[in-house]
Amino acid sequence: MADRPTSGDGDLAALARSLSEQARRGEQVEVYAARSVHTDVRAYDGEVESVSQAASAGVGVRVVIGGRQGFASAGSLDAVMVADTLADARENAAFATPDEHGGLPAPDGVEGASLDLWDESVLVTPVEAKIELALALERRVRGAGSRIRQVSSADYGDVAWESAVASSTGVLSASRRTSCTLAVSAVAGSGADSHTGVGISAGRGVAHLDLEAAADDAVLRATRLLGAGKGRSTRCTVVLDPRVTATLLGVLGGALSGESVTKNRSMLADRVGERVAATSVTLADDPTDQRAFTAARFDAEGLACRRNELVVGGVLRGFVHDTVSARRAATVSTGSAVRGGYGTTPVAGCRALSLAPGTLSPEEVLESVGDGLYVQSVTGVHSGVSSVSGDFSVGAEGAWIHGGALAAPVREMTVASTLQRMLHDIVFVGADVRWLPGPATGLTLAIADMAVSGQ
């Protein structure tokens, strides 16, 4: 079995289908098969630090017998390993507790969106050209002036990825996509006054990468912090950089997952129909938007992805569901099953969250805020933010906003509130939509009355 993605001639789907057809009487079998090829290049100090080129493939099998689910996976498409995987999943199913809501989806008649997510350039560009991109990225940042002391890494990475889902309940879907990324980390200053800035550019194909923008953004972010100290503790309006907003939306996505909601793990459970946010907030999960890097035709259970309105004018409209969470909530799947790869089972989750943009440019947001704190980057999101309780506390660096413009830089600060309050306290939504790698898009966002801790 070849491990290299082809032009999508369906051999993965054929493998998945033939395995799923081995379902015995009374069994449901779902096979998810995926493979990818990737290239990763890192440049450092004018040289190539590393070049990785590899292919990966694997299969994940779910077997449901009488409402009991078992799962097994293998990091290979080798025929023997694949057959063992089905046997293991079958054996595992025997030990689960029967779930009245369990079981695989049947096709629901929704057509997959017409999306073009494949760019051949990722496969045909010679590795030498990819290496040159990483070197050129490193060069541009290093040459940005004496304030840049170091370029700790400059990376080019790409992946061409294919997957197929087939089930004994009639689902059959195949997907493929490409992506490539430039990422660079710049260090400005020296000694105790050292600061880092990361710049990124992503696209489906090599031609979509904006090397200059990634390099210049890294330089701006690192140098903007020069001279930063720990600021005073206060309460003020906080303006989030688009990337920070995307991180925030990612956490919020956890609370909008049908899995969390139906299992009492979401601060938004039981709140459908209620005002949960400022009226300027309209939030949708839309993997059918071609511009989203996470756009997809089919979800991880093989149902068509679709646009789901979650918050409209500040009112919570609903959640994203996979098949099981939907049954628990007495509704239908929203085509929102996601999975971390062939090694994990599907779970309900957001794939491409975005806020409806407002009308203000980032500069106009700062002018409107007048005085506050601009947060360029945050840390500790996984340890300080909970979509269960809504408690929100993160490390932050950025700059004070004075008189409607950025002023003195700060670092080693925290900003805190609760997600519930923050949603209501959103005062300005920027117009500057940024499509980013990851499950959410970014834009400039201003949130009033956050606790800022420093000295």
Place this chain on the structure above:
Amino acid sequence: MAPRTDMLVDADLAQRVLSRALRSGGDFAEIFVEDRRSSGAVLDDGRVEELASARDRGAGIRVLAGDTTGFAHTADLSEQGLLSAAEAAASVAGGGASGAVSLGDPGRAVAASVGRPGDSVPKEEKISLLTRADAAARASGAAVVQVSVSYGDSRRRFLVANSDGVLVTEDQVRTRMAVSVVAAGDTGRQSGSESVAATAGFELFDTVDVDALATTAARRALAKLSARPAPSGTVPVVLAAGSGGILFHEACGHGLEADHVVKDTSVYRGRIGEQVAGSLVTLVDDGQVESQWGTFLVDDEGHPASRNVLIDHGVLVDYLWDAKRARKQGRSSSGNGRRQSYRHLPMVRMTNTFLVDGADDPDEIVAQTPYGVYVAKLGGGQVNTTTGDFVFGTTEAYLIEDGHLTEPLRDANLIGNGPEILTRIDAVAGDFAMTPGTCGKDGQNVPVGCGQPTVRISAVTVGGTAGG
């Protein structure tokens, strides 16, 4: 000589692959062959939701040519598969010396005695652990509305051979269990969790009290229902023993990794021999601590795990090294070259990193703190090694008032600067304890241990919402 059945690929084949990898030049070649089997079970929402098993095997091959590393991996362990991966890895090397590779006798790391590897344990027995923990957590209070319990075991065998003649195999067995509880009340929902993890087999549960694990998780969630917001501002912080050596992992461990040091992205660069911390601070990284989560016999480059003193009574003694960085400095690896799997390049990683015991009494430390925050359990953390700024989150914390623990506090991140914090440790007790964790670096996760006795830091910024 180890019997051939212990080898994931034959020594002769490994030798041919290494020779092919160096055929067009290059200074060093390595083949890492891994076979990992794991199984897990999750009980959630009152049901055993899923048993899962996974198998992964393959090889990663790297070639060093000057400062450049070429890397390729494959799931195809046939001679043809390995040779073509060797050629892909070698494509970065041009010119330079090449020569025949000769491997030494296969050194076999003697596997630590594993009483009961997970694959020998009946699944019923694993499930009974889950149901027991679920019942204990739910019995902890009527406000407990959700319980999730997970169990996992893995057996990871690998072979690593390189052109320096190293040929070694390793066999690692790990077992873990975690309980996560949600409690709900008038103030909303709160979560609490507790976990245990060891480089050991199922015999881990001979000594672990599963009921206590569950009730601890429940206590954390329940206590926070009546918790007040954490302070906002800079206060003294007392960390309970074993609450999270992650502070030291983040505050200085990452900055002592040689890759950061060499790249001038560490605040500890060029400071060997200097007093970088208070004299109460002795920091050790030790991959040999019996059965700890970050323990192994040989690292993922074939070097034996070792005990490395990093900071001795406040004085910076050494950094952590992998083979690539050590080679460049003309010294030996400290046994800290690790990788998530055969699909990843090894890099400098911590193993079990801990602060050693001091002489203070833990109760006295609290009694002598007029006002501050007592952290009973830390969550995760993160550091920017270039600036030394780090955060860590609390998952169980209390206010200290007049030398006593008073009210529980809601979760918050604490933020500090590594070099500054190390000079602010003004009390270290003698009640050392360790906790397991997962360390993420450059997209790779590896199991680590963290440890510390009760310590007090005179000033840390707490990111709560209540006026300081």
